[in-house]
Amino acid sequence: MSVNTFGRMFRFTTWGESHGPALGAVVDGCPPGIALTEADIQPWLDKRRPGTSRFTTQRREPDTVRILSGVFDGRTTGTPISLMIENVDQRSKDYSDVAKAYRPGHADYAYDAKYGFRDYRGGGRSSARETAARVAAGAVARLVVPQVRVRAWVETIGGDAIDPANFDDAQIDQNPFFCPDAEAALRWEALVDAARKSGSSLGAVIACEATGVPAGWGAPLYAKLDSELASACMSINAVKGIEIGDGFAAAALSGEANADPMRPGADGPEFLANHAGGIAGGIATGQPIRLRVAFKPTSSILTPVETISPTGEAATIATKGRHDPCVGIRGVPVVEAMVALVLADQALLHRGQCG
């Protein structure tokens, strides 16, 4: 089975390859009457767009979105919203080597093993280019839950972490790394430049916070809010780990150290800590949702790597093309989009069952 739909009640289906004529998303289940134009979506795509700094791939894609259905007189009608983005700058010739040898770390071998053959141009369907469609769908999701603010940033690149003491929300959009720590941003400039110049690559950890999520959203047991977030984030290209709240660090704490005590507050409970990341039993507690996502280093590197050809012969491959030296950076708007999509879905699921 191929599963290109995500969500249960607020659902989206994406389609398209790296080097096809276009890619897109069909958003189904959106509530009616929401004001929506391309201008609500484009800024989020611009945030993810390649080629905006020397620290991302130099592929030049305007990523202009068109709404083809589901909106009338500027408002959603409750019917499917078809979003399309044309591919403009496909240099298919860059990928001729990829046809002849599997790039380790990429999906090349696995796709061939599954499907018997593959669209090797830029990774075809397995390309991170598909995430543009998610970001477009995520922009619609944000409008479904306007009370929620979803915000992500980069926390480490190549193992070099921000200093939490320097955290400044206003910084995040002031540098090409979505980095909330101005000092770290300077260090990362050198770090990523070095990787780029040497044809190497770096991993990253993205953190994300969603505020304004009311207590009660979440669909136990198998669509728990944290379970859905884990599924959503792990489906992003290059992601290898996901934590909610303290995550792996919690596994080293005692029960006392990990407790999130409560006190009576003005509007429901006031929590004295948030080790749990705003989720208990798979249901939102009303605290900020906090999660962290690990991106592996971009698999495309200039250093030749041992590999095999589709017919099984030994080969080496060095990936030239135009690549992100740190694919995690452009993961920031994608993580935000996936979190927004999960929350929109959970909002409708909750309203459906619990009124």
Next chain:
Amino acid sequence: MSVNTFGRMFRFTTWGESHGPALGAVVDGCPPGIALTEADIQPWLDKRRPGTSRFTTQRREPDTVRILSGVFDGRTTGTPISLMIENVDQRSKDYSDVAKAYRPGHADYAYDAKYGFRDYRGGGRSSARETAARVAAGAVARLVVPQVRVRAWVETIGGDAIDPANFDDAQIDQNPFFCPDAEAALRWEALVDAARKSGSSLGAVIACEATGVPAGWGAPLYAKLDSELASACMSINAVKGIEIGDGFAAAALSGEANADPMRPGADGPEFLANHAGGIAGGIATGQPIRLRVAFKPTSSILTPVETISPTGEAATIATKGRHDPCVGIRGVPVVEAMVALVLADQALLHRGQCG
């Protein structure tokens, strides 16, 4: 919406509360003709059963499973398999305090926020007792993919890690901690005893490996093998993190260090490393699937914690009852079950689309 079904083609639905008369699972989509009796399921339940050592809860449940449908003449018929486990040792009086105050870290407050009220006896539906039903379903899943071996163990308790050099598969079932390192098991005895006696609790990290998974299983993009595993594991009580392969460590590596080079091998490629944990582009590469799951410390502790009552007054709660000092330990068979369930599902999904 309430979502108590997991899986797409090989699906199971669980039902039941900690203190109801019984709990169970309905397994749907199982291929016909597979030999199945209660004796194929019981050993896995025994592995998870409470009260088998002083390091787990002292609740005494035989957890005897009955097959109520879907099997005829000792073989699966292709129709739903209903599995039921009766609850025997429910001491509801233990939980009277829980009715009056929310236990921090538990789902108590969140369930009330969602549903307006809750079954407070032992956590009701949010109790880890539900995982017995998953383990029963997982035993059926194993029979669907007999070529696959799923094996989990505890890697750290309270931050104290095994020494990989001491790893001995044969040790795992020789101690009450599912610990592959005999020395670590001795240390953990003291560690968990101390936590138990003081009414404290400890977190744990579980590792899991699945061998024999053929290249090609996986359903991109939104039921990627890693995405499904993340969803499956994050849905387990007390889990706060999941990593595939190197996980968060990969985020600190360079592309060169993270590469998994290939060479021609006897049966398809021979991989020279497995940073990716056996999954690329959401599809199995034929290498062992490797993942790691973080369990927070049991939220039930003897130390009084500040909290509120359902009517919003300040309160404190100390959880007496009978609890696992380290809920991660008994998570081992549950992680195995969830991994087996995902793999059985992916096996059928793959066969359905790709023949």
Next chain:
Amino acid sequence: MSVNTFGRMFRFTTWGESHGPALGAVVDGCPPGIALTEADIQPWLDKRRPGTSRFTTQRREPDTVRILSGVFDGRTTGTPISLMIENVDQRSKDYSDVAKAYRPGHADYAYDAKYGFRDYRGGGRSSARETAARVAAGAVARLVVPQVRVRAWVETIGGDAIDPANFDDAQIDQNPFFCPDAEAALRWEALVDAARKSGSSLGAVIACEATGVPAGWGAPLYAKLDSELASACMSINAVKGIEIGDGFAAAALSGEANADPMRPGADGPEFLANHAGGIAGGIATGQPIRLRVAFKPTSSILTPVETISPTGEAATIATKGRHDPCVGIRGVPVVEAMVALVLADQALLHRGQCG
């Protein structure tokens, strides 16, 4: 794939065979806080119960339902509701012939063709006994949409139709045929008695009306209200046709004759006709929902019929056992249950998307 779950938001999963120890349903997605005890379910099961008159099968099943989960202090908790009915009067010996030859019209041959073998005792999973689980789930559904009244009756038996002029709602529960026309009920007594005595069988048409369904329920395009009702009813054993409103008769009308004009009314529009059966574009119009379901004659007949054995030899089979001479009669509570289940689902779907 095996699909034993119905519904999208209010879902139920059934399990069990004719001659297994029990059968049941797990209802998932039920809103919390609804008063529910076995006494809310039992009367509907009693209506469907076999052996209540000489016009139905003489199998004696008390069909006593037990609620095993999902209810606390007499109210639904929002978690899965497990309903179980034990099988009591299984005379497996009656079915020994069925192992040796396929009964034409039954699922015997088709199940073998699909699964390679089958539980031949009483038809196993394909037995209409499974509908007891649907009726139990349907009783819960009714409580989810208390504003709706779902009422079915028999309109024809063996081609002999009621006279609409004689329609009397109060009659429906006064005779063993769910017949609203007292005169027809008398005729049917003779008709069904004759069929029963000669070992023959009769078909029937059931009509069903749901009032109180608000305009707006329905989920276009592929979960249209009429489409879901068609799927629900066609999934009932022995059903071969379904009509909404005028159904096939509408195909012979002109557009003028088929129009349902509207006038301003006290609460929204007043409709001057209801050819459409209360549904337009897959969405309820607020008029009564009207549908009609065709049941074929019971396939079990005493007359020997030509058939083959599982190994492909020629054979004849005469079905003795204990059968309903007109399976459509006991279809009445089943149709009602399926309609109630669809409406409960649509109610939650509508609330989820449209608030």
Next chain:
Amino acid sequence: MSVNTFGRMFRFTTWGESHGPALGAVVDGCPPGIALTEADIQPWLDKRRPGTSRFTTQRREPDTVRILSGVFDGRTTGTPISLMIENVDQRSKDYSDVAKAYRPGHADYAYDAKYGFRDYRGGGRSSARETAARVAAGAVARLVVPQVRVRAWVETIGGDAIDPANFDDAQIDQNPFFCPDAEAALRWEALVDAARKSGSSLGAVIACEATGVPAGWGAPLYAKLDSELASACMSINAVKGIEIGDGFAAAALSGEANADPMRPGADGPEFLANHAGGIAGGIATGQPIRLRVAFKPTSSILTPVETISPTGEAATIATKGRHDPCVGIRGVPVVEAMVALVLADQALLHRGQCG
């Protein structure tokens, strides 16, 4: 909830409105390696295309399909296939009256009741124009089950039925009515012409047969082959009834008259009758699948009908525009498409579970 996806394993999602820029379908779950170009799809769209005779709407749409994804080097890749058809001949001015008054029989009032407002141009999403997307998806489905032949025709128009004795498969594509009876086709010419000229409309019954379906396809209990076909056909605009095999006529038969006896045949059983329409217990028997679908007369008529305005005032409406005098005629390729889509889905479901 809005549900614009159909199918379980071979799934399609449609989007688009009558008067938007385009409409389309995303086909997900298609097996890889199937030869596919636009030329495989276009002929089926041409069959459904409006304006090909004076007996259908005079809207002139070329209905040219583009494949935007999922195909590489002329073969399906196993990833989503995006199909797009641009709308060319939208005369929105024709529909200005529709904004001011609900057209009885259309979805106008119901959409407003559900969503609060609607795209009134040509019925928006509720327009039968959406069925072009189904026909495109259905063309792909046919390639997935090449062993199956799906063939539909018109059996009655305005109550005037073909003579089964005159049935000639070769005739079906020789007249504008998909009529297998040359004499009936002549009569219908006069009948439909009269309706067209007077601004009236006619209903129709479509019959469909699928041959080559192997015994065993079908997914009991709630995705029974007949249940899925009922859902698929009832989701088509203007459909009010569906029968499998003898359908409603079976309800008037005795068990003896309705039996489908079997004899040993060359390849499995030879059936002596096919009252069941090729399905028993929801599973294909290997006989031809036979079904019949009732289309109501087009609701758009020239005769003024009493109605109300969106603000609740009394009004009358006469629908001028460009309409099919008998919408059932162009339903033929749509019924075929839906049947093909169900069968492709069932083929993969069966292979997934039963190998």
